[in-house]
Amino acid sequence: MHESSTVPVNLDEIFSHLKRNLQIKEIVYKILSQNVINQTAQEGGIIVTAQEVQAEADRQRHEMRLEKASDTLAWLADQMISPDDWEVGICDRLLTEKLAESLFAKEVEKFFAQNRIQFDQVLLYQIIVPTESVAQELFYEIEEGEISFYQAAHIYDSDEKRRQQCGCEGTVYRWQLKPEIAAAVFNALPKEVISPIQTTLGYHILMVEAFIPAELTPQRYQEIRDRLFQEWLTSEINYRLHNQT
Structure with a gap:
């Protein structure tokens, strides 16, 4: 929703709908998660380059068979977002991936060995x-x-x-x-x-x-890393929620 005119409802109606359907907590959690990720990545000097965003956008377009620029724009319009919104979303996901790898890549083998059974x-x-x-x-x-x-x-x-x-x-x-x-x-x-x-x-x-038998395959590596990352992220969010000043 780059501009409110692109959607036939206003932000107040959207917010009210989320509240009525008990979805506010989920949205707030996602926003807080991204805030924690952005702050931690910034403190650690972790960035996502324009080239990386472009490569991921190209990968997604290829996956969805959006061969022409006009096809991509039509798809974005159907999703009610702008090209800038899409790129920001890609950047957020890439940053999350980089941060998870930075924080827990060295912990995966240790966790696997301790919990192999x-x-x-x-x-x-x-x-x-x-x-x-x-x-x-x-x-x-x-x-x-x-x-x-x-x-x-x-x-x-x-x-x-x-x-x-x-x-x-x-x-x-x-x-x-x-x-x-x-x-x-x-x-x-x-x-x-x-x-x-x-x-x-x-x-x-x-x-x-x-x-x-247990084996540290690439898929299991990612499962463990993502699990450790989510546990850390949940802990960080809970700390911030209960220590607001």
């Missing part, structure tokens, strides 16, 4: 049913070969999505599992069907398809 992954299948009697019956039928694990999940699982996927939960980290589930899963053998375990969700029958 939590980054072990497993390709997991499970069936969740509401009662112990059903869970035990299914477990025995699977063990005796009367029905396959996948068939049982497709018919009996309490979750529609999991039924459609024949019990497949996909690849999950150890830390994403409840402690009692994680203990059983990571002590099992591949393809072993684990006897029913009760949680607040019901009775779980589990099967491990494969174990994936």
